[in-house]
Amino acid sequence: MSASAKRFVTSQLNNIGVTLNGTDPWDPQIHDDRLWARLLRDGTLGLGESYMDGWWDAEALDQFLFRLISANVQDAFPKDLAVMWSVVKGRLLNLQRLHVTEVGEKHYDIGNDLYAAMLDRRMIYSCGYWKDAKDLDAAQEAKLDLICRKVGLAPGMRILDIGSGWGGFLQFAAERYGVSGLGVTVSKEQAALANERTKDLPVETRLLDYQALDGQFDRIISIGMFEHVGYKNYRAYFEKAASLLKPDGLFLLHSIGGHTSTTHGDPWSEKYIFPNGMLPSIAQIGKAIEGLFVMEDWHNFGADYDRTLMAWRDRFDAAWPGLQGEKYDARFQRMWRYYLSTFAALFRARHISLWQVVLSPSGVAGGYQSIR
Template sequence: MADAASRLRSVAEQVLGVPLPVRLRAWDGSQAGPPDAPTIVVRNRRALRRILFKPGELGVARAWVAGDLDIEGDLYGALAAMSGLIWERGEDDRTVLQALRDPAVRAGVGELLKLAGPPVPPAPPREEVRRRSHLHTRRSDKQAISHHYDVGNDFYEIVLGPSMVYSCAYWEDGGTLEGAQRDKLELVCAKLGLTPGQRLLDVGCGWGSMAIHAAREHGVSVVGVTLSQEQATYARKRVADEGLTDRVEIRVQDYRDVRDGPYDAISSIGMAEHVGAERYLEYAQNLYGLLKPGGRLLNHQIARRPQLDESTYHVDRFIDAYVFPDGELAPIGTTVTQLERAGFEVRDVESIREHYASTLRQWVANLEADWPRAMRLAGPGRARVWRLYMAASALAFERNRIGVNQVLAVRTPESGASGLPLRTRTWN
């Protein structure tokens, strides 16, 4: 098995049909590839078996999560170099079958099988969640939310920093993450036109940051709902520490079960991605019904780019299996259409795509700065999942593969008076 790296590189280039843009270091210590390129470390032959038995993104993800694959050097550089070969290449069973019709590819796979050792598929890492379909029932949604958010509040404190806001910040040059998150919360409050005495529903309230900010800075009464028990416990303590228990209520509750409307305003920040395409109109209708006439909704949501043929769209297998089970992204046009179908008048759409790339890079930096402790708190596999998904997501936002938008919508009364200023983006 001498010089496994050169053999791996040769086979990989044979199968992929293009030069491999990274350096390889194999389990025998051998290396091959440009000396100044990021290095992919293949720690053992089990990594090859994972990829062979599940070609494409999911096999690579399993090897990464299990620690069979690693990256030395520039993480973002390595992911950018490999994205065109994995994440942007497109993968499904038909793609694999078509590739195997090429004799050179078949020969390369045969060589990999020789390198991989015993032809036994390794069990997936325990962090992987298996979903049969995107049902989005109350039970399945609660399980999916628990998988992602009940990782441990101490772990999220490392990643998110003091703000404990798990959504795109709103940056200015030279700003800090905490300041950018504060500015994002204030932007949401301004768009909602919050005034003292109003009632705000915060859907997917997380660790309570939006609810606390709105109550403390704008004098509103807030109900925050989440499906995560760990988030709710943490948020309630923060509310008590701020002396806001008379104005902020945190509930473990599905948004579909909120019955105590009407509210003057609703914020939904980074929650709608969990709703699902089949349930989105229901989501919009529920929020519409909870608002007073003239009430505003601020829907802050990640969006994917539309496909020429939407029937060919595939959910990201790594994200679905390890990060956001049952999460679904929709194009911004689809979101706006569904909100208006529910009765809303959409008044403003603001893209803040670049802001999310900066936010994710800061979260990755936070995680890496306290890596040993993060691994102790969440486990090595889960910590590796978060590092990969956040770094890859930062690149996806930078490359315009995905975006994030704030949509301001109004339950406009029959009189037609929206209550918004004639010149929008003054907000008050």
């Protein structure tokens, strides 16, 4: 089995210009021959776990993964049990509502020290806007300002941020545009730090599931949270947003998106990074907003996420000597680098996108003016 598995994997890699134990920076260096059977048995889950276990390395990990992804090498492998189980769970269960706080506990509560070291000064954990930016801080400031301008923020407005993270957007909007606001998150660590950072501003962050919200808001923003909603809940999510938005309001959705409709996530990412996460498609969003919102603007700048993720990885690498220890061990380092590299490669290959969608309850009178 091992010999035939190795021949199969080697053949697939040779087809895309990758050489086992080769000299190019994207060539994987193999440390354990049990890898071949594991890849055929466990697919993408096996690829990620074997990297975490130190069975292989690549100097330019993101470039190696980019070559795999852009050539759709995964399609040549047999369907594995991890993918099939992910499909079954997605169809039979509504995991996002059964375990509302799981992603907060397992991902966002890992440690504020990790995220503070990796992210920009406002701790914005979503794609930056690099159109005119030279560094991560500038790219995130540009993205926040872009959102504010797209929804026409003005002094005195009250805004809602669904999935508000460490409060960076609320802080920016209050400081620059004179608004008040409420943010909700399912992460205890995020809520605590957000309120500490914004204690002198007219905004607050609550540890609250979005479905428990009430009230009326002039504008609603949701940045990088929709990926946790789940396809069975897309309609209910937009119904809730519609009930919270004033008739003349605007809602901006900022989300990673997939190019085909799916009902499950990637097994490795689900297990180690984003429990129960999945990417919406254009068709799924379109069906979910039907009769609730008018789509005013749809902006794709997914290529910018590659640069954002690589900036995060560089900052993580630079901070690692001060982070490593009992809390973050060597296996965690490999897991985290694999996560950042994989998502960078996915965006670089344009296999996934980043969308900002502006929605209105009944259409902007005279038409909406797109802002870039």
